[in-house]
Amino acid sequence: MNENCLPYGIEIPDSDWEETPASVKQLVEKMEQYIKESDKRFASLEAKYQELLEKINRTSKNSSSPPSSDPLNSEKQKQKKKSDKKRGGQPGHKGHSRHLYEVSECDSVLEHQPEKCKCCGEKLVGVDSNPVRHQVVEIPPINPIIVEHRLHQLECQHCGTLTRATLPADVPIRGYGVRVVALVAVLSGLYRQSTRMVQSAMQDIFGVRMCLGTVNKLRLEASDAIAGAVLEAKTYVQNSPVVGADETSFSQGNVDGCNDKNKKAWLWVAVTPLVTFFQVTLSRCTDTAKNLLGENFGGILNSDRYASYNWVDLEQRQLCWAHLKREFIKISERSGVSSSIGNALVEQQEKLFELWHRVRDGTLSRCEFQLLVPQIRNLIKSNLQEAADYKIGSQEKTPLAKTVRTCRQLLKVEQALWLFVEVEGVEPTNNAAERAIRPAVIWRRTSFGSQTKAGSNFVARMLTVVTTLKSQRRNILDFMTQAVSAQRLSHNSPSLLPQNSVNSISVKNTA
Structure with a gap:
């Protein structure tokens, strides 16, 4: 001074x-x-205080944290008022009656006719053309079908050699039929049961006894049986016009020596409307993303802003607006200039999605939507630019510095925020991939991951099969039974692709 x-x-x-x-x-x-x-x-200390305050106030609304991690006294719960309505269906609500099976599906149909009038006691005659239908559904006792094969050994009267009979080619050496293998896989993959719970269910419900080691062996057999179908699904996804992608952490042990460096594993998902592909890797790098989508990926990628996807051109990307909304809310909850900038961004985001919801429900045409979006886009871009123009130190950790860095990053990929406006069939959010990966997250929490590479392959393949077949409304147990049977008979495995895609591929191969 x-x-x-x-x-x-x-x-x-x-x-x-x-x-x-x-x-x-x-x-x-x-x-x-x-x-x-x-x-x-x-x-x-002020910067540290703001950082800790931001962590304390972190919820599913301003971060990627799941809703289950939100505090019990969250703002949403405070605002929720107790309804004056009674529990159950409200007046005017369309009720749902019990589903009745077709008559052809019934094992027996019993006709019950009244013999006399309940009022005067006179004998009743005639036929009711529209009787009330009442069905009783029961499951018969389940008893496993056990076939014993006895392999006799006979001595040759000429040379004295002992010769024992061999099993027929269609008899499994392991001792369990294809439906048992398929059921073990479905209990593990669809219902996410542990090895011990699968063992218990097979014995208690189906009367099939097996040890824990057998459960794992049958899982591996099922995994091998669907490997070809899963690989075909991967090729289908890589050649799809629009793909949603996401990833989450996974745990893979080193029992088999395939993870000797104890790396964190990652579960990746690539989603299309009818086919979904999962894979587990020990890396989250760009090469893994290229392996997931294909190095020559030519479709449109719907994802978050994770750096491993940056090799895809911005012209082919739609960034998730659900993630952007959380970023905008996080900025608005900071102090000073960040608050005003964040509030302005949240306001424009809400206007954008109000218009988009009208497009989806048919009250606004896409052409009208495309005319209204440029104004919102310009305001969002100007707010991002306003924040980006602030000068900050390279190591500065103030709330404003965080806001500036976020806005500068968003400006670099601003082009990839608006593809859904022009291209029909592209969603503004990556919700499809996040919904697809949710069952995998639950499986990870209950099983603590896998212990071997083969176990990770089973998880990824079963998730691929289950998610894909559900989207196509196909029976998972039937598919797994067909796949295991084809594997044992050295036949081609059933396909996970939609039927029209299978037909087109077979015609192309024939040509």
């Missing part, structure tokens, strides 16, 4: 400063140094 200037800009006349004793000047200089250091400490 100037010699005649005290801290915080307090000035004193030159004459007074010159007459000030040297000891007082030294004290003033020490005070000034102390105040400067205190200001730095205060700024550091």
Whole structure:
């Protein structure tokens, strides 16, 4: 500072400063140094406080945290008021009656006719053309079909050699039929039961006894049986016009020596309307994303802003607006300039999705939507630019610095925010991939991942089969039974592709 200037800009006349004793000047200089250091400490503590405050206030609305992690006294719960309505269906609600099976599906049909009038007792005659139908559904006792094969050994009367009979080619060596293998796979993959629970269910419900090791062996057999169908599904997804992608952490042990460095595994998913593909890898890098989508991927990628997808051109990308909404809310909850910028971004995002919902319900045409979006886009871009223009230090960790860095990153990929406006069939969010990966997250939490690479392959393949067949409304147990049977007979495995895709591929191969 100037010699005649005290801290915080307090000035004193030159004459007074010159007459000030040297000891007082030294004290003033020490005070000034102390105040400067205190200001730095205060700024550091303030930044740390804001960072901790942001962590404390983190919810599913302003971060990628799941709703289950939200605190019990969250703002949403505070705003929720107790309804005055009674429990159950409300007046005007369309009820749902019990589903009745077709008559052809019934094992027997019993006709019950009244014999006499309930009022006067006269005998009743005639036929009711529209009787009330009442069905009783029962499951018969389940008893496993056990076939014993006895392999006899006979001695040759000529040379004395002992020869034992061999099993027929269609008899499994392991001792369990294809439906048992398929059922073990479905209990594990669709219903996410542990090895011990599968063992218990097979014995208690179906009367089939097996040890824990057998359960794992049958799982591996089922995994091998669907490997070809899953690989075909991967090729289908890579050649689809629009693909949603996402990834989540996974745990893979080193029992088989395939993860000797104890790396964290990652479960990847690529989603299309009718086919979904999963894979587990020990990497989250760009090469893994290329393996998932194909190095020559030519479709449109719907994903978040994770860097591993940056090799896909911006012209082919639609970034998830659900993630952007959380970023905007996070910015709006910060102090100072960040709050006003964040609120402006949230406001424009809400206007955008209000219009998009009208497009989806048919009250606004796509052409009208395309005319209204440019104004919203310009306002969002100007708000991002306003934040990006602030000068910050490279190591600065203040709330404003975080906002500036986020907005600068968004400006770099701003082109990829609006593809859904022009291209029909592209969604503004990546919800399809996140919904597809949700069962995998639940499976991971209950099983703590896998212990071997083969186990990870089983998880990925079964998730592929289950998710794909559900989207096509096909029976999972029937598919698994057919796949295991084809594997044992060395036949081609059934396909996971939609029927029209299978036909087109077979015609192309024939040609």
